[in-house]
Amino acid sequence: MKSNQPRKDKLAVPATIDRESLLIDARRELKMPARRAFGKQLISLGGLAMLTGCGLSDNKSVETFLRRVSRLNDSVQGWLFDPNQLAPTYTRAEMTRPFPFNAFYGIDDAPEVDGASFRLKVNGLVAEKRAWTLPELYALPHAEQITRHICVEGWSAIGRWGGVTFSEFLKRVGADTTAKYVGFKCADDYYESIDMPTALHPQTLLAFTYDGATLPAKYGFPMKLRMPTKLGYKNPKHVMEIFVTNTFPGGYWVDQGYNWFGGS
Numbered sequence: 001m002k003s004n005q006p007r008k009d010k011l012a013v014p015a016t017i018d019r020e021s022l023l024i025d026a027r028r029e030l031k032m033p034a035r036r037a038f039g040k041q042l043i044s045l046g047g048l049a050m051l052t053g054c055g056l057s058d059n060k061s062v063e064t065f066l067r068r069v070s071r072l073n074d075s076v077q078g079w080l081f082d083p084n085q086l087a088p089t090y091t092r093a094e095m096t097r098p099f100p101f102n103a104f105y106g107i108d109d110a111p112e113v114d115g116a117s118f119r120l121k122v123n124g125l126v127a128e129k130r131a132w133t134l135p136e137l138y139a140l141p142h143a144e145q146i147t148r149h150i151c152v153e154g155w156s157a158i159g160r161w162g163g164v165t166f167s168e169f170l171k172r173v174g175a176d177t178t179a180k181y182v183g184f185k186c187a188d189d190y191y192e193s194i195d196m197p198t199a200l201h202p203q204t205l206l207a208f209t210y211d212g213a214t215l216p217a218k219y220g221f222p223m224k225l226r227m228p229t230k231l232g233y234k235n236p237k238h239v240m241e242i243f244v245t246n247t248f249p250g251g252y253w254v255d256q257g258y259n260w261f262g263g264s
């Protein structure tokens with residue numbers, strides 16, 4: 001990567017959003033016996049929207065939502081992940097144009113991955129550890145979604161992503177879906193991991209396209225994991241390797257103190 005732009009060592013959460021409240025420390029939550037009793041605690045967009053009474057249908061309601069979320073405290077019991085809960089979807093007319101770029105570096109430093117030689121590595125607790133070419137991945141069943149991406153830095157945008165449902169991909173590679181985590185290694189220094197219920201969520205997509213065209217470098221070519229039930233930073237771009245594991249893999253921001261669940 002070129003280094004003409006400084007790296008971010010922090011997510012620039014605006015002062016109007018109380019970061020300590022918005023990014024609830026998942027580890028601390030899980031230590032609380034009252035919360036552990038619920039078993040796996042996962043934060044969903046739907047659950048939060050319900051809690052805050054916000055419809056998340058337009059920019060104004062999302063701002064209200066973020067303000068209300070910032071006021072929530074640990075006593076709130078509504079952060080329960082419901083695997084049947086779907087994030088809101090939108091029409092093409094509602095898409096944000098242009099869709100914003102964000103990374104821990106500037107847009108000119110987005111990695112340029114060579115599609116022809118690219119191989120997606122699949123490792124860990126999977127029956128089939130082989131590498132995938134892009135044409136093989138493109139031949140998988142295709143799904144499209146128009147959903148809202150919410151970044152903790154204080155913006156949200158509606159975009160349209162296409163690709164294979166991640167649960168379908170995990171099925172194809174014979175993933176052990178009783179494992180705890182799925183980890184991602186990216187072409188930049190980014191890395192992320194998610195819990196298995198989120199990996200199997202019907203709206204979690206291994207996305208190869210943006211708005212009907214091949215995902216451009218700025219949005220994560222050759223692929224990104226798109227999860228409308230998670231905050232922006234949980235959605236890794238430029239995915240090079242996927243692995244299934246029971247060992248907590250961490251993530252670029254969680255290892256700097258951000259909430260791992262990163263639900264939105």
Ligand SMILES: Nc1nc2c(c(=O)[nH]1)N[C@H]1C(S)=C(S)[C@@H](COP(=O)(O)O)O[C@H]1N2
Pocket residue numbers: 099100101102103104105150151186187188190191218219220232233234235236237238
């Ligand atoms: N590989 C990689 N993925 C990443 C990031 C990054 O810096 N590198 N930034 C995250 C953050 S904070 C956001 S908001 C989104 C931005 O995605 P976009 O550029 O498509 O809007 O990517 C996420 N995934």
Ligand SMILES: [Mo]
Pocket residue numbers: 102150151152153232233
């Ligand atoms: Mo973000």
